[in-house]
Amino acid sequence: xxxxxxxxxxxxxxxxxxxxxxxxxxxxxxxxxxxxxxxxxxxxxxxxxxxxxxxxxxxxxxxxxxxxxxxxxxxxxxxxxxxxxxxxxxxxxxxxxxxxxxxxxxxxxxxxxxxxxxxxxxxxxxxxxxxxxxxxxxxxxxxxxxxxxxxxxxxxxxxxxxxxxxxxxxxxxxxxxxxxxxxxxxxxxxxxxxxxxxxxxxxxxxxxxxxxxxxxxxxxxxxxxxxxxxxxxxxxxxxxxxxxxxxxxxxxxxxxxxxxxxxxxxxxxxxxxxxxxxxxxxxxxxxxxxxxxxxxxxxxxxxxxxxxxxxxxxxxxxxxxxxxxxxxxxxxxxxxxxxxxxxxxxxxxxxxxxxxxxxxxxxxxxxxxxxxxxxxxxxxxxxxxxxxxxxxxxxxxxxxxxxxxxxxxxxxxxxxxxxxxxxxxxxxxxxxxxxxxxxxxxxxxxxxxxxxxxxxxxxxxxxxxxxxxxxxxxxxxxxxxxxxxxxxxx
Numbered sequence: 317x318x319x320x321x322x323x324x325x326x327x328x329x330x331x332x333x334x335x336x337x338x339x340x341x342x343x344x345x346x347x348x349x350x351x352x353x354x355x356x357x358x359x360x361x362x363x364x365x366x367x368x369x370x371x372x373x374x375x376x377x378x379x380x381x382x383x384x385x386x387x388x389x390x391x392x393x394x395x396x397x398x399x400x401x402x403x404x405x406x407x408x409x410x411x412x413x414x415x416x417x418x419x420x421x422x423x424x425x426x427x428x429x430x431x432x433x434x435x436x437x438x439x440x441x442x443x444x445x446x447x448x449x450x451x452x453x454x455x456x457x458x459x460x461x462x463x464x465x466x467x468x469x470x471x472x473x474x475x476x477x478x479x480x481x482x483x484x485x486x487x488x489x490x491x492x493x494x495x496x497x498x499x500x501x502x503x504x505x506x507x508x509x510x511x512x513x514x515x516x517x518x519x520x521x522x523x524x525x526x527x528x529x530x531x532x533x534x535x536x537x538x539x540x541x542x543x544x545x546x547x548x549x550x551x552x553x554x555x556x557x558x559x560x561x562x563x564x565x566x567x568x569x570x571x572x573x574x575x576x577x578x579x580x581x582x583x584x585x586x587x588x589x590x591x592x593x594x595x596x597x598x599x600x601x602x603x604x605x606x607x608x609x610x611x612x613x614x615x616x617x618x619x620x621x622x623x624x625x626x627x628x629x630x631x632x633x634x635x636x637x638x639x640x641x642x643x644x645x646x647x648x649x650x651x652x653x654x655x656x657x658x659x660x661x662x663x664x665x666x667x668x669x670x671x672x673x674x675x676x677x678x679x680x681x682x683x684x685x686x687x688x689x690x691x692x693x694x695x696x697x698x699x700x701x702x703x704x705x706x707x708x709x710x711x712x713x714x715x716x717x718x719x720x721x722x723x724x725x726x727x728x729x730x731x732x733x734x735x736x737x738x739x740x741x742x743x744x745x746x747x748x749x750x751x752x753x754x755x756x757x758x759x760x761x762x763x764x765x766x767x768x769x770x771x772x773x774x775x776x777x778x779x780x781x782x783x784x785x786x787x788x789x790x791x792x793x794x795x796x797x798x799x800x801x802x803x804x805x806x
Contacts, residue, residue, distance in 0.1 A: 777802050
């Protein structure tokens with residue numbers, strides 16, 4: 317596979333200027349120019365049409381025409397003389413006869429053509445076309461309400477995941493996740509890829525496994541959402557295929573359900589597909605699209621995603637600007653509404669192998685968010701090595717920025733999907749996990765950087781959250797700390 321184009325894009329993202337360009341200019345430490353995260357979208361298992369009868373480019377179906385959907389090669393058949401048929405259509409799904417039954421539907425090309433099954437044979441099904449339209453080869457095929465016999469990972473997915481690990485991608489979007497077992501398969505393969513990578517020899521941190529964002533695109537994925545969420549690092553509500561796989565009238569309810577459950581679990585959720593679709597052709601969004609984006613944010617989405625608008629649209633910059641303006645407007649509404657500023661339980665964030673420590677962290681994180689609201693603090697400063705403290709704080713939906721000071725740029729980039737978190741590299745060579753480190757020194761450095769970047773100024777209240785390791789003579793292994801401070805002029 318040729319990865320030259322995505323590799324060039326990766327180099328562009330990693331080398332582009334950002335917040336850290338300003339810090340690096342005045343720092344003695346090596347520092348990345350930005351902490352922008354990269355998400356690699358996998359193709360996933362899918363069903364597509366094969367070459368058409370007569371090897372023609374387009375075949376037209378008439379309403380009521382009979383269509384045999386088969387796994388056999390039909391390219392050597394004569395092309396039908398008219399849209400009435402007879403039609404034979406090849407697809408690349410070998411278990412079609414086991415999966416479908418009389419009355420099942422087969423949707424072609426994002427549902428533009430609907431077929432209804434009338435008869436099932438050994439390796440084919442006979443259907444009747446419910447509407448007219450053209451079909452081409454290599455178009456998507458959806459089988460609504462069917463439990464598909466497809467692998468979690470295709471060979472192409474495995475190549476793409478290995479490449480993602482090698483170039484240091486931060487997230488992978490796993491397509492067509494249907495069960496928790498699918499998620500475990502993706503994570504296991506990524507773990508294997510990371511284990512095969514050599515340890516850095518230049519003193520840089522060991523590579524981390526990309527976080528897995530499960531794309532929910534089918535009825536099976538919706539039905540098994542609770543178990544999928546438990547195994548996933550985050551969720552993407554992929555409304556394109558989902559709107560074909562389930563009745564379109566149910567998409568908004570499924571979206572709200574998934575956002576709510578992700579919020580309660582403290583895991584990031586992305587809403588994607590057709591958010592500003594008209595801006596592929598027009599410089600301004602429709603009023604309905606503005607409402608769609610704003611409502612997703614108000615419902616609790618951690619991120620909203622553009623796809624065709626920036627990948628192939630005529631107005632990519634304008635689409636980004638419009639999306640940003642809508643999100644900022646929605647955030648202002650959330651900040652001023654107590655009913656929308658809900659504090660979650662996030663019990664699923666608590667590691668069962670480390671319950672006592674995580675329960676303490678949960679309590680401190682919740683207290684920091686409440687204290688910031690009650691005291692009118694300007695921001696919350698978190699010093700974190702793994703990112704866990706910042707994720708716990710973010711899960712409680714703070715209404716002020718959370719500056720997460722990290723020692724590893726990989727950890728910083730992975731925090732980009734945690735709502736309200738601004739990751740920043742800590743300008744110190746002190747290790748927060750070392751017994752000899754005075755956390756007060758790191759707190760002071762973090763506050764100085766916050767002022768330097770314009771997040772706070774003298775007279776502002778700030779909340780700091782961190783974890784200190786106990787000294788040899790202490791009666792504790794570590795402690796979680798929350799401090800309230802008022803900044804002074806320097």
